Amino acid sequence: MAQASGWIKRGLQIGSGLLLALMTLAIVALLYLGIPQNAAGMAAKGVCSAAFVAGRPWQKMLADDVLPASPVLSLISIAVDENARSVTARFAGLFARQAVLMPHRGCVLNVTPTSASRAAAKSAKPDADKPWPQGEAALPVAQWSPGVDALALQKTVDEAFAGAGDPNAANARGVAIIHKGRLLVLRTAPGFSSQTPLHGWSMTKTVTGMLMHKLAADTHLSLDSPVVDAFPPAREPTWVAPWRTDGRKRIKVSDLLYMRDGLASTEDYQPWGSVPHMLWGQPNNVAAFAAASAAQAPPGARWRYLSATANLLSGVARGRFTRDADYWAYPAHALFEPIGATSAVLETDTDGNWVGSSYLWASAGDWGRLGQLMLNDGRWGDTQVLPPGWLQRAARQSTAQGEGRGYSAQTWRIGDPVAGECRGRGLPADTLSMSGHWGQVVAMVPSRAAVIVRLGWTFKRGQFDACAFIADILKTLPK
Template sequence: MTNTRKFLYVVLAIAVGGLAYGLNYAVRYAHIGSSYDAKTVCSCMFVSGRDFESIKAEELYAVPFADIKVDKEKQSVSASIYGLGESKAIFRKGLGCTLVNEITEEELRSQPSYTLPADTVSGQLISEDPKAEGVDKMELDKVINDIFSEKNPKEILRTRAVIVLHKGKLIAEKYAPNIKPETPLLGWSMTKSVTNAMIGLLVKDGKIDLEKPAPLEEWKNDDRKNITTDALMRMSSGLDFEENYAKPSDATTMLFRTKGAGAYALQAKAKAKPFEIWSYSSGTTNILQEIIRRQFPKHTDYLAFPHLRLFRKLGMKSAVLEPDASGTYVGSSFMFATARDWAKFGQLYLQDGVWNGERILPEGWVKYSASETAHSDGKYAAQFWIEHKDKSFPQDAFMALGFEGQSVTVIPSQELVVVRLGCTPNEDHFNRNEFVKKIVATLK
C-alpha cells in the first residue's frame, strides 16, 4: 500500500468518524431540545392555562424550530426536531407534566397522583395595605412599572408578575396583560428552596441529620461515603456534575432525557472532597429529593408530603411540584405557583419558619438556610442565594432564584418580601439587585 493510499484511508476514517460523532451529537441535541419544548408547552398549557400561540412566541426562543403537536383531549404534547428526537410530555392532575422517559406512557399514567384536599385553609392570610403606610407608594409604583416596560426590543424583560409584601401586608401587585393573579408560573431553580423546606421538615421530624453522611446505600462503599446532607444542601459535595444548559450535559440529560433525575445524579463521581470546592449543581438538589423520597414507605405518602406539611399550611393552593417519570419530584427545577403563593413561601422564611402561630420549620432553620457557604464567593447559602459582595445590597437578604429572572427576595431587616416572575431570555438584561435596592429605597 502506497503512502498516498494510506493517507487517504486515514483521512476517510477521520471523516467518517467525525460524521458519526456529529450525527450522534445532533441526535442528542434534538432529543434534549424536543424534550424541552414538549415539557414547556405541556406545563404552560395544562398547569398555567396559557394558550399555545403565546407559549410558542415567548417560551420557545431557545428551541424555536421544533415540530410540536398538542393533544388537548389526552392532555399531552409531542415534539421533534426535523424528524429527530421525538419526545412526549403528559399532564396528570395534581402532578403537572412529566416527560415520558425510559417508561411507557401507560406505565406513567398508572402511577399514583396527589391532589391537595378541597378543605385547604389559608391559615395566615396575606392582607392588603393599599395605603402602603411607611412607603413612598408613588415611587414604588414607578419602580415596578419600569420593569414591565420594554424599552429595547433587543433587551427583552418580559416581566409577568411582581408582588411586594411589607410587614406581612401586600403593598404592591402587578401582572402582565396575558397573566392573571391566579396563573401558576414556573419558578425554575426557585424550586431548590422548596426542597430546602422539605429537608427542614424532615430534620424537624428527626429523620435526617445534616451533619451525618447522606443516607444513600449507593455511596457507602466508595469515596462518596463522607458526603453529608449539609454538603449537598450547600452545593459543596465535590461531585463531578456538569451544569451547562447550552449543550447536552449532565444537567440537560438529567432534566430532559432520564426516567429519574435524582437516580441519574447519584451516579456522579467525586472530583473533590466535601467542602473543598463550591460548585452549583442541580444534580445535588435532585439527590436531596431522592433522599426525601426514601424516608417514606409509600409513594403516595411522599407525594403528599410537601402538600400536607407545607403548601396546605400556607394556603398555597396553586402549588404544583412536577415529578420525573420515576415519580420523584424534580426538586431542582419544576414547581409552579401563583405570584401570591410564591410570596407566601418567602413570608414563611421572613417569619423564621412560623405561620399563623405554628412553627412549620425547625427553630434555627432559616438562619442555617441563609448562612454563607465557604468558597461560594459570598453568593450562596443552603439552597438559597445571598449577596455579600455588593455591600450596597441588604446584607441579611437571601433569595430563591431561578432561570429567566425568577426571584423571591427575603429581607428580614426591612420586613420585606419581593417576588418577580418573568421570562427574560437574557438575564443580564434584568438587574435584580438594582430592582430590589430601588424598592428598599421607597421604604420611609
C-alpha cells in the same frame, strides 16, 4: 470533451458522497450529544406545564417561551391532547417525547396517559378580592404603612414592566411587594392573572431546602448523617451501593443542602450539556444522573453551585417515605396548603423524583407566601409550618471563605458584603434570595421586614438587574 464530462460527473459524485457523509456525521453527532432527545423533552415538558399546570394557551407559550430559547428548538413540532392532558414534541419529525399531567407530580416525561391523569385537578383558588395572604388582593395605598413612598414604589414597579410581552426585552410577568406581612403590590403582565402559576426555575432549590428541613424533623433524620445511611433498605436507590465503595460514602446530607458535596458535576446549559441531559434526557432520573458523578474533592471542603446537588437532595427525601404516593403529595400537604399556596406544583421526573433543582410553579402571590414563610422562620399565623431554625439555617454561609460565603442552604446570601451577588449595591447584609434562570427572584430582607418577588422570562441577562430592582424597591420602604 467526453473526458471533461466524465471528470465533472465523477466530481459531482464525489461531492455528493462527501455531502452525504457530512450529513451522516452531523446526525450521528446530534444523536451522540443527545440534542434531539433533550430538545424534544424540554419542549414537551414546558408546553405541557404551561398548558395544564399554568393554564396558558400552549401555542403562545411555545412561541414566547420555547422557540426563542435556542435555534435548535425551531425544529420542534407540537401535538396537544386536551383529553389526555398530554403533549408530544417531535424534533425534525423524527424524535418524539411526551409529557403528561399526573396527580401531585405536574407534567411528567415519558409516562402513559391514564384516567388518573385525566382526572387531575388543581386545588381551589383563593379569593382574588380578599386581602393577601387569605386572598390575592393587595392593600389600597391608603392602608400602606407610614413611611412608604407610594409614588416611588409604583413608579419602580411600572418600570419593571417595561417590555412585558417582548421576548427581547425584560419581559416581566409578575411582581409582588410585601412589607411587614402585608401585600402592597401585586401586578402581572397582560395574559397572566394573579393566580397564574409561574415557573421559578432554580428558585425551586430553596423550596427543596425548606422541604428537606421539615422532612428531617418529621422523620428524625440527622442532616449530618452520611447520605448512604439515609435510606431504609427497602427504599434505597441503586446508586447508593457504588457510593459505599469510594469517597462518596463520606458525603453528608448537609453537604448536599449547602452544595459542598465535592462531586465532579458541572453546571452546563448548552443543548448537549449536563443540565439539559439531567432535566430532559433519557432515561429521565435526575437523582441517578447526579449520583453518577465521581468524587472529586473532600466533602465539605469546596462549594460549587450545582443543580445536580439539589436533585440528589430530592432523591434522599424520596427514601424517607415508604410509598412514592406520599412523597409526591408531601410538598402540598406539608408546605403549600398550610400557607394557602394553592397554585404551587412541584413536578417530578419520569422515575418519580422531585425535580428539586428547577420545576416548581407558583403564582406571584404564592411565591410571596413562601418568601414570607421564610421571613417568619417557618411560622404562618398560629401554625409553625416549618420547624424553628430554618431562617438561621438559610442564612448560614456554606463556606467561611470564597464563593460559598455567598450561599447557604439552597439559598443565596446576596447581601453578604464580601461574597454576596449584590455586594456593594445598597442591600442590607442580611438579604437572602431564591434566584432562578431568566430573571426569577424572591428576596427576603429580615432587617426591613420585606419580601420582594419578580418573575419573568428574560432571555437577555442585561435586560433585568435583580440587585438594582431589589435596591430600588427597598428605597421606597421605611427603614
